[in-house]
Amino acid sequence: MKQYSHWDHVFKLDPEKPISDESLKRICRSGTDAIIVGGTDGVTFENVSDLIDRIRPYELPCALEVSDLEAVVPEFDTYLIPMVLNSQDKHWLFDVQHQAIKEYGDIIDWSQTLAEGYCVLNPDAKVFQKANCTVPQAEDVVAYAKMAEHLLKLPFFYVEYSGMYGDPDLVRQVAAELNETRLIYGGGIQNAAQAEEMSALADTIVVGNVIYENIEAALETVPAAKRKKEDGVR
Amino acid sequence: MKQYSHWDHVFKLDPEKPISDESLKRICRSGTDAIIVGGTDGVTFENVSDLIDRIRPYELPCALEVSDLEAVVPEFDTYLIPMVLNSQDKHWLFDVQHQAIKEYGDIIDWSQTLAEGYCVLNPDAKVFQKANCTVPQAEDVVAYAKMAEHLLKLPFFYVEYSGMYGDPDLVRQVAAELNETRLIYGGGIQNAAQAEEMSALADTIVVGNVIYENIEAALETVPAAKRKKEDGVR
Numbered sequence: 001m002k003q004y005s006h007w008d009h010v011f012k013l014d015p016e017k018p019i020s021d022e023s024l025k026r027i028c029r030s031g032t033d034a035i036i037v038g039g040t041d042g043v044t045f046e047n048v049s050d051l052i053d054r055i056r057p058y059e060l061p062c063a064l065e066v067s068d069l070e071a072v073v074p075e076f077d078t079y080l081i082p083m084v085l086n087s088q089d090k091h092w093l094f095d096v097q098h099q100a101i102k103e104y105g106d107i108i109d110w111s112q113t114l115a116e117g118y119c120v121l122n123p124d125a126k127v128f129q130k131a132n133c134t135v136p137q138a139e140d141v142v143a144y145a146k147m148a149e150h151l152l153k154l155p156f157f158y159v160e161y162s163g164m165y166g167d168p169d170l171v172r173q174v175a176a177e178l179n180e181t182r183l184i185y186g187g188g189i190q191n192a193a194q195a196e197e198m199s200a201l202a203d204t205i206v207v208g209n210v211i212y213e214n215i216e217a218a219l220e221t222v223p224a225a226k227r228k229k230e231d232g233v234r
Numbered sequence: 235m236k237q238y239s240h241w242d243h244v245f246k247l248d249p250e251k252p253i254s255d256e257s258l259k260r261i262c263r264s265g266t267d268a269i270i271v272g273g274t275d276g277v278t279f280e281n282v283s284d285l286i287d288r289i290r291p292y293e294l295p296c297a298l299e300v301s302d303l304e305a306v307v308p309e310f311d312t313y314l315i316p317m318v319l320n321s322q323d324k325h326w327l328f329d330v331q332h333q334a335i336k337e338y339g340d341i342i343d344w345s346q347t348l349a350e351g352y353c354v355l356n357p358d359a360k361v362f363q364k365a366n367c368t369v370p371q372a373e374d375v376v377a378y379a380k381m382a383e384h385l386l387k388l389p390f391f392y393v394e395y396s397g398m399y400g401d402p403d404l405v406r407q408v409a410a411e412l413n414e415t416r417l418i419y420g421g422g423i424q425n426a427a428q429a430e431e432m433s434a435l436a437d438t439i440v441v442g443n444v445i446y447e448n449i450e451a452a453l454e455t456v457p458a459a460k461r462k463k464e465d466g467v468r
Contacts, residue, residue, distance in 0.1 A: 088324065094319070097381065098374070098377055101377045101380050102374060105376070105377055115386065117237065141332075142336075143339055147331065149330065150388075151335070151347070151349045152349065152388075154386075
């Protein structure tokens, strides 16, 4: 079984946002399954290096979600390559990844490199605007999930509400389509109840912004996600 | 082992082009591994139905390369879904496929449905123009192959020179990148010598136009491809 198939809960840390040593320690010792480092803007080699150096001592799995080639730091366990399925441009779906592979293909460790099929559903999110997305209908999202599972056989399908809590009904419809491809839910999880709700539907939930807004609430999402999994959901 | 991993040689029949019963019989009894039905223009439900009904009695594997949703006939063993990697438009890489899945996703038999990562290398080909392709450099093609193999894990990478004999050096470079993903070569194979040359490099060669121009030469490509494989190449 692949390491990431145990991930029920992950925290996503934005290298542009400051975090105290004490908060970082609590996040890393929270019982979460992994840390993803990633952000839309202001991701640099320096701030990524700094963050991974501070996370590494806690010995939990670390993934870098690659958004900027200049910021690929070679100390992560896993590199996640987002492909924005509902971008209007081939650029964000395929061409940036192609350019990256053209440049770095010979040194990439493919066993550590995993594609994420992203579906960005919050039109106010920075990533939605940056990647020139369109708002898909529910049936579009379901068809993206089918493509991810059956045609592209992607390891991850990422329903990203970035900054906004999502629609559980849509997440449920997507979950029903996925078997081999793991469903990641991210966006707007602010408390244990929301973590529990989305954990009942998605394989992995990602908790991000609330770390910087309310660390106590962020920490409570970990046992909530684990509790839901122990109930045997998904 | 998957059925298509035995394919050394396939004939591609264009449903728009007439073929006599005698020629069709010789093609189907040639020892080729499979027939692909597909074309760029003028593919209709009627001409595809007509052709598959004429091929079926010969009991060899038949694949439909889907180019027009209106022409998807439900009698094939395999459905090949081309994704044009070097198109400039997301449309030909991803969106037509997404629309098809949105419409027909519930009735698709996924075990019969396989994505082909297409790289179209002849700027004079109809498919190049229709899919608004760019001419990639050798290193672009190699990077596409790496994406197909490692990131997208596509079953097929299709080097398509459509109507023009290709560059064996480039095919060799691509072949060196592929292990799990099978390399299909198509384009301009007119005789046994060319069949032998490309068979030494690619997993599968596709022979098309010459069927309609010189059936004797077309038939000679089958033993040529098989001979090369028996030599133990690839």
